[in-house]
Amino acid sequence: MPGCTQPGEFRAPGVRPSGFDGPGDYRWFCLEHIRAFNQGYDFFRGMSPEQIQRAQSPISGWESENRAFRPDAGIDQAPRWNDFADPLDAIHARARMRRDDYLKGQDAARRGLNPADRRAYEVLGLDFDADRRALRGRYSELVRRYHPDRNGGDRSHEARLTEVIDAYNHLRRLPSFS
Numbered sequence: 001m002p003g004c005t006q007p008g009e010f011r012a013p014g015v016r017p018s019g020f021d022g023p024g025d026y027r028w029f030c031l032e033h034i035r036a037f038n039q040g041y042d043f044f045r046g047m048s049p050e051q052i053q054r055a056q057s058p059i060s061g062w063e064s065e066n067r068a069f070r071p072d073a074g075i076d077q078a079p080r081w082n083d084f085a086d087p088l089d090a091i092h093a094r095a096r097m098r099r100d101d102y103l104k105g106q107d108a109a110r111r112g113l114n115p116a117d118r119r120a121y122e123v124l125g126l127d128f129d130a131d132r133r134a135l136r137g138r139y140s141e142l143v144r145r146y147h148p149d150r151n152g153g154d155r156s157h158e159a160r161l162t163e164v165i166d167a168y169n170h171l172r173r174l175p176s177f178s
Contacts (some may be wrong), residue, residue, distance in 0.1 A: 006030030012037050116170065123167035132177050139168040 029037055033130055044052045049156025077119060084090040110113035110117045122127060124138050144150045171177055 001029060001033040004030055006032070010034035012041070112160060117174065120167035120170040123163050124171070126171075132172075135168070135171055137176055139164065 008028030008030060010031065011026045012029055014027050016025040022050050044055070068142070081087065081090060105118070107128060108121075113121075113128065121130075124135070124142065126134060126138055130138075140157065142164045142177075143161065146157040146164060148155050148158070149156065
């Protein structure tokens with residue numbers, strides 16, 4: 001403050017506010033002058049009533065869903081919190097699942113499997129080292145489970161049955177099953 005001999009220990013906003021290009025300008029005042037500044041400072045000066053209402057809202061700034069703050073945080077699906085006693089167990093299970101999926105992808109790449117091959121293995125629930133006998137056994141088991149003639153006429157699983165048949169036809173043509 002002009003004419004004040006006390007050291008300026010308290011920061012106050014300056015003329016240029018914080019924004020995209022940096023933190024803005026600040027002024028430094030002594031205790032007596034910062035109190036006077038704070039009494040006359042109006043954060044809402046120049047705002048419309050709607051802007052003031054929006055700024056005072058407890059969720060101000062949280063309205064938009066960006067990747068980090070969506071319920072699923074950009075991950076395939078949100079954890080089922082009721083399945084875990086401790087939230088850290090849910091986070092650990094998610095991390096373990098992602099690690100296992102990454103390792104499975106690395107193993108598939110090492111074996112020369114493309115994404116369609118990997119998807120076929122996942123649909124049938126087979127390991128990458130399954131042989132022809134395991135492939136046929138798993139296929140028969142899933143067809144019995146999902147075919148309407150075998151499950152009491154329930155046609156709700158037809159899409160899953162089609163996936164199983166397509167995955168089996170895809171895998172049986174691979175050189176490892178020939």
